[in-house]
Amino acid sequence: MITFQTVSKSYGGTVVVDHVDFHVAKGAFCAVIGASGSGKSTILRMINRLVEPDSGAILFAGQPVGAFAPEDLRRRMGYVIQSVGLFPHWNVARNIAAVPALLGWDRSRIDARVAELMALLRLDPALATKFPHALSGGQAQRVGVARALAADPELLLMDEPFGALDPVTRAALQAELTRIHRETGKTIVFVTHDMDEALQLATQVVVLERGRILQDASPHALLATPASDIVRDLVGREDRGLKLLSLLPVTARMHPSSTPLGPMIDSTADCRAALSQMVERGADHLSVAGPLGDCVGIVHLADLIRT
């Protein structure tokens, strides 16, 4: 879907993106992570031509992005930013309809699409006629994501979309985004400085430092085999094992069984939660409860630490 070929960019002699090469496959959820000044936002903004690279090529759907008119390119990519940037003089429905209106969709199609997106983002339909100043931070960013998805773009670009939200709202929107990615299969490029967020959401993590890629790998590979000490530090030196466990659903390590043995844990939990519960309850095994509350398997402490 997106390919960077030796892309560089500098501002006034300062190199912010330095010979970057990476590829994002169709349907992937790619997190680009780094500290501020690592060039992560610049990389994102080069994809939709808000920033032009000094050298190298960026391919979108097999063609260099420079071959598209910038406006046409951007209308094929959703764009979400940390400060949301809703249009304050338009109500929620009109904000969501911004790109379809630019594309000249007819009224009934726009209305149907707005209703569909408000349902997808779990926005109360009564909010459709509200103006942005009346929304909470979480609601505003839900509208921001809905607006980005409105014209059914092939690619979703997100620049620290949840960075300004409180932890509870952020967790809810992270879960929402995971669900939307699963349901729509959209390719997502997601810029963040929060490693836990990247590991939790992404299928591919690109770690940047001072404009260079330190590692480009799956979350599991990043945790299991960090390419350098810097990456090891970034993903967390001490609790790397716990983070690895958090990537695994508990069902991946259980033995099927219908006879309960020990405390129950929900089958949607991850292995880290299972370990935590064993420590808390002083048990070395748990019963896994299925969707109906019945026992579907047993997980032992030994199953969790097996590699």
Add this chain to the structure above:
Amino acid sequence: MRLAAADRVLLPLAVLIPTFPAFFGFVSVARNRILSGRPVSLWVVASGAPLWLCLAAGVVLMAGVLAQRSLWAVLGAASLMLGLLWMAGDHAALTAESLPAARVSFGAGFWLMQGACLLCVTEAARRMGAGGALLAVGLILGGIAALVALGRLDALSLLREYDNKRDIIGPAFLRHVGIVAASLVPTLAIGVPLGVACHRAPRLASSVFPALGLVQTIPSIALFGLLMAPLSALAVWFPALSRAGISGIGVAPAVIALVLYSLLPITRNTAAGLDGVPAPVRDAARGLGMTPAQIFWRVDVHLAFPAFLAGLRVTLVQAVGLAAVAALIGAGGLGAIMFDGLFTGALDLVLVGALPVIGLAVAVDLLLRAAVREKMA
């Protein structure tokens, strides 16, 4: 008894009102239009129905202040204003019976009492909220209109001056509005694009704003004077211009001067409105695929509009006032009536010209304030 904060404003004002007539004449009576008047005390003037209205109004006002009822205070103070006006009118009528040529004008005591009452009304109305202002304006304007319609004020010098000028005041008003409107067209045509340019090129702004600010520091009479020479010269060199009515005196220099004064608020507020469009909103607009023209027309214009309206308000109020001065260079309008009164020593004639100017400025101000609030909401 401890005074609430509210009383610290209204109580001293209400107590102050009856002290003015002890020191200042209520009306001034002249034997004819040319002689200067002698002050006549309120105690001489007070009588009949208006006296009872004033006393009742005073009691309601005082009760409203002491009981902290803003509605009573508004009703009392507004009625007192009308009662005092009526009293002056009745005294004028009485004077005219014995001395038909005599002129009765408002005295210092009248103005001070009316001013204190007006302060009471505005303060109490402010506490009542939006409805209070409407009630106060309706009460005062309606009352004045009723007094005029019933002929209770006809004998006052102000009304007699108005009667003399009845035929020219309408055209003068239209001329005044016309001068302001004529200056608005070039102001918008130059100021708005200039404001957009200043927003896009901050270096341009750093030279345009000081230049326009410098114009504002030139006194209006001086600017009118400065324009007379070059415009007269132009009219001599290009006879077509003078045939089109452009010369050193008259409407042309007035409109040009008003445009020069009006450019700063319009240009500065247009630029400030555009500067105030939040950067994330522009970033999102670009990122969603709006063209620069779409960003300007669909986003910038709307978000900059309240600031632009605020600039328009300043411009228009300022232009209404400056257009009065333009009468000095023969532009006509309400200013001509004011200067006529000033030069003949007929102060009531000055009022005849000034009151519509004040009314026009206040009306424009209120209208555009409401429009700005509407846009902001």
